[in-house]
Amino acid sequence: MIELYYFPGNANLAPHILLEELGVPHRLVLVDRGVAAHKSAAYLELNPHGRLPTLVDGDLILFETAAICLHLADTHLAAHLAPALGSAERAHFYKWLIYLTNTVQAELLIYFYPEKWSVDPAEAGRLKQRAEARVADMFDHIEASLAAHGGAFLLGETYSAVDPYLFMLSRWTRLMTRPARVRPVLGRYLAGLAERPALQRAFAAEGIAAPFY
Ligand SMILES: N[C@@H](CCC(=O)N[C@@H](CS)C(=O)NCC(=O)O)C(=O)O
Known part of the structure; x- marks a missing residue:
C-alpha cells in the first residue's frame, strides 16, 4: 500500500489531497517534527534531505512534492489529474x-x-x-x-x-x-x-x- 510520510499541514497536503481524490488506499505515517523525527536516522534513510513529504510506492521512494504529484497523476491516468501529453x-x-x-x-x-x-x-x-x-x-x-x-x-x-x-x-x-x-x-x-x-x-x-x- 502507498505510504505518505507527513506532518499536519506540511507539503504533504497536496499529494495527500490527490490520494483522496483518487480514492487510492494509502497509509499516512506521521513524522513528528515536534521531536525532530524528520532528522532521525530512520527517516533520513528514506529522505536524505530530512524534509516532508516522502512517498513510498512499492520499491519506489520519492521526495519532492511536485514529483510525487506527477507520479500520482502518471500512475492513475484515468483520473485525468493532468492534461494529455503533448497538448x-x-x-x-x-x-x-x-x-x-x-x-x-x-x-x-x-x-x-x-x-x-x-x-x-x-x-x-x-x-x-x-x-x-x-x-x-x-x-x-x-x-x-x-x-x-x-x-x-x-x-x-x-x-x-x-x-x-x-x-x-x-x-x-x-x-x-x-x-x-x-x-x-x-x-x-x-x-x-x-x-x-x-x-x-x-x-x-x-x-x-x-x-x-
Ligand atoms: N521542495 C520540497 C520542500 C520540502 C520542505 O521544505 N518541506 C518542509 C515542510 S513543509 C520541511 O520538511 N521542512 C523541514 C526542514 O527543512 O528541515 C518539497 O516540496 O518537497
Whole structure:
C-alpha cells in the first residue's frame, strides 16, 4: 500500500489531497517534527534531505512534492489529474506546477524559515517581510490569471493536480497581512476547492480543523 510520510499541514497536503481524490488506499505515517523525527536516522534513510513529504510506492521512494504529484497523476491516468501529453494544456500544467513549487513555494520557505538565510535576527526579520511582499505579488499574478480565464480551476474548466498544490500554498499565507483568500477570484476558487469531499477528508486525516485557508 502507498505510504505518505507527513506532518499536519506540511507539503504533504497536496499529494495527500490527490490520494483522496483518487480514492487510492494509502497509509499516512506521521513524522513528528515536534521531536525532530524528520532528522532521525530512520527517516533520513528514506529522505536524505530530512524534509516532508516522502512517498513510498512499492520499491519506489520519492521526495519532492511536485514529483510525487506527477507520479500520482502518471500512475492513475484515468483520473485525468493532468492534461494529455503533448497538448498545450499539458504545457500550461507544467508551467503552473513548476511556478508553484519552484517560485512560490521556494519564497514561502524564506518567509517561514528566514533564520536559515540569515543568522542575524534583525536581518532575518527583514527577509521575512520581503518574502511576504514578494509572495503577495505572486498571488496577485495568480489572481489575474484566474480572472482572465474565469474557470473554477487553475487550468480553467478542469480540476488537475495543480489545484491542491495551489490550495496548500494559499493555506500557508493565511496568517499574512494580505492572505491569498482576500483576492476575490482566488477567494472564490479556494472556497470551491474547500467544498470538495476529498480535500475535507485529507484535512480531517491530518487533524486540521477549518478554516482551511
Ligand atoms: N521542495 C520540497 C520542500 C520540502 C520542505 O521544505 N518541506 C518542509 C515542510 S513543509 C520541511 O520538511 N521542512 C523541514 C526542514 O527543512 O528541515 C518539497 O516540496 O518537497
